[in-house]
Amino acid sequence: MTIAALLLSLTGAPLPVDEPMTLSAGMLSRRIEELDGRTVQVRGWLHCQHWGCSLRTRPWAPAAAVDMVYIGDTEAMAAAFADAAGHQVIVEGRVTAACRREICTDHGPDLMPLRLVRVFGVPGTTAAATGTPKDQ
Numbered sequence: 001m002t003i004a005a006l007l008l009s010l011t012g013a014p015l016p017v018d019e020p021m022t023l024s025a026g027m028l029s030r031r032i033e034e035l036d037g038r039t040v041q042v043r044g045w046l047h048c049q050h051w052g053c054s055l056r057t058r059p060w061a062p063a064a065a066v067d068m069v070y071i072g073d074t075e076a077m078a079a080a081f082a083d084a085a086g087h088q089v090i091v092e093g094r095v096t097a098a099c100r101r102e103i104c105t106d107h108g109p110d111l112m113p114l115r116l117v118r119v120f121g122v123p124g125t126t127a128a129a130t131g132t133p134k135d136q
Contacts (some may be wrong), residue, residue: 001086007102009100011116012099019111020038020039020040020041020092021038021040021041022040022041022042022043022080022090023040023041023042023043024043024044024057025042025043025044025054025055025056025057025067025068025119026044026046026057027050028042028055028069028095028116029067029068029069029110030067032069032095032096032097032110033097033100033101035095036095036097037094037095037096038094038095039092039093039094039095039114040092040093040094040095040111041090041091041092041117042055042069042071042090042091042092042093042111043055043082043089043090044056044057044068044069044089044090044091045057045058045059045077045087045088045089046080046081046084046085046086046089046091047059047068047085047086047124048082048085052070052071052109053070053071053081053085054062054069054070054071054092055068055069055071055111056068056090059086059088061070061090069081069110069111070109070110070111071091071093071109071110071111071112071113072087072093072096072109072112073107073109074112074113077113077115077116078102079128080116081116082114083117083119085115087119087120087121088119088120089116089117089118089119089120090116090117091111091113091116091117092113092115092117093112093113093114094112094114095110095111095112096108096109096110096111096112096124097110105133
């Protein structure tokens with residue numbers, strides 16, 4: 001707790017809510033264990049295939065050539081991710097390092113998505129599944 005938050009708590013004022021930090025996909029891929037359990041916003045290129053989605057540092061590069069973060073599968077986010085695939089996005093989610101510490105089949109998620117915050121490059125459309133406007 002910061003000194004300012006401590007002083008506010010002593011006066012009975014509500015404590016400030018911590019905003020999730022925004023990271024690039026590359027930054028998060030290097031800090032997953034450090035940020036395990038935290039809610040963050042991650043900006044990257046959304047790449048989806050039959051086995052799931054990932055956020056990448058570049059739009060169309062081979063997986064071995066980019067830093068990436070694997071996104072956990074959630075039925076609630078499937079439609080929003082399908083519409084946003086191929087675009088640069090910001091996804092808010094909870095970081096999980098479980099598959100960094102244990103052996104997981106295929107690839108385990110690094111980020112369990114909570115919401116699609118922003119989609120870049122799609123003029124005149126909206127993200128119906130989240131109610132979040134897509135930027136032009």
